[in-house]
Amino acid sequence: MSLYVEEFLWRGRPEGSDLPSGWHLIVGAKSVDGFGVERIDLSQALTPEQAEAMGFPLENIIAGINADALKQVDALAAQVASLQAQLDAMQAAQAGGA
Incomplete structure (x- = not known):
């Protein structure tokens, strides 16, 4: 099973905002089920810390x-x-x- 970036979302903030910019990542995993059908399984939205822990800094x-x-x-x-x-x-x- 190989992991890849399915979705990357950057959330910026307007000038003057006290909130930091943020992002999340959804990782896809391509696999083949028991019947030989290709599947794509998606993670939930990962925080930057979770994404980095999975090898996606x-x-x-x-x-x-x-x-x-x-x-x-x-x-x-x-x-x-x-x-x-x-x-x-x-x-x-x-x-x-x-």
């Missing part, structure tokens, strides 16, 4: 979010470059045939 959560976001940016940039190349080729073909 805030700095690791933020690093994981950033890494996933950068992967998505890279994939989208590659897709844009590919589409731009296709568009350029179509425009060149159209200009050559005109």
Whole structure:
């Protein structure tokens, strides 16, 4: 069974508030039941202390979010470059045939 971050919620506070910012984490666990069906079990909302005790300190959560976001940016940039190349080729073909 592997654990992963299912949900991360940051709760900020307005400027001037005496309350500290806070966050909670919900951990997912992927498993297969006795019939071979894949399941996802979710924890209750974990406090920062509970999350850290399970191996999910805030700095690791933020690093994981950033890494996933950068992967998505890279994939989208590659897709844009590919589409731009296709568009350029179509425009060149159209200009050559005109």
